[in-house]
Amino acid sequence: MGLKRSHAEMSGRSKQDAPADQAQSPYMPMFEAFRAELDEHHARREDIIKASRDITAASKKIIFTLQRIRKLKEPLPAHVVKTNADHYNIIEERFKTVAKHLQGINAYRYARQISGGCQEWMEAVSFQHYLVTGQLLSYEDSRVTLLDVSKDEEGKSINLGPEDWVLGIYDMTGELMRFSITAMATHGLPTIPADNASDPASDSMDVDGRDGSSGQQRSVLTDMRLLRAALEGLDAGSGPFAKDAEKKMDVMRSSVEKVEKSLYGLIVRGAERPKGWMPDTNEGGRAVEVEG
Known part of the structure; x- marks a missing residue:
């Protein structure tokens, strides 16, 4: 396969023969800024999707462990708490990693990307809450819990x-x-x-x-x-x-x-x-x- 030629070479000109004012085009800085913004957007989006998948996987493991319980309105057995501790740590770390990406208008821009992880986390914590208390976990309590779990070093957190x-x-x-x-x-x-x-x-x-x-x-x-x-x-x-x-x-x-x-x-x-x-x-x- 031959080497790919530039537009200047294909037109019979060398790179040195290119118009001197091409690099000075007033539109180039504008489009370079657009490119940088799009690259940043795709990088954020991929980070959020990956975090959401990890949160979903860890939440499913928590639910699987909780299904071993047979009685309601009793404290969680020690083996369940120990097993799920690592999964909760993973969830907390992933939420904190992307909290900075979900601030202001970006919280709505990437809502679909983080939604799957939030739903699976909500399923896990509400199921655990019901097993321990026999009550439905309210929206306000869930929102406050996620704000606390997802708070990063800069104090930024994710709103449910x-x-x-x-x-x-x-x-x-x-x-x-x-x-x-x-x-x-x-x-x-x-x-x-x-x-x-x-x-x-x-x-x-x-x-x-x-x-x-x-x-x-x-x-x-x-x-x-x-x-x-x-x-x-x-x-x-x-x-x-x-x-x-x-x-x-x-x-x-x-x-x-x-x-x-x-x-x-x-x-x-x-x-x-x-x-x-x-x-x-x-x-x-x-x-x-x-x-x-």
């Missing part, structure tokens, strides 16, 4: 958008489904111990001002139904968020249906099943794949 909080809660219902079905194999449907033993509904989940108190023992299923009702009443408007919410809505409904169907099988036909039986979530219903 309401959209990422909502989409993370959608995904968290899938983890509640997995937790419930796994626990049903040995302990039955997981219930939430009440703070006041004389009033089982005194400690029910607060979703949008509704505590879901109905006088019955709280369980993961009752909380999932309450979440479903609240999320179905959400007006997502239009745009990318509305499309994402619509997709996750179908998955969320499927998760609730799977727990309902598994509980039905446990109560109605459980006595006929052998010890260690796992509920079959593939019998009937809509074949909707639950996000990991």
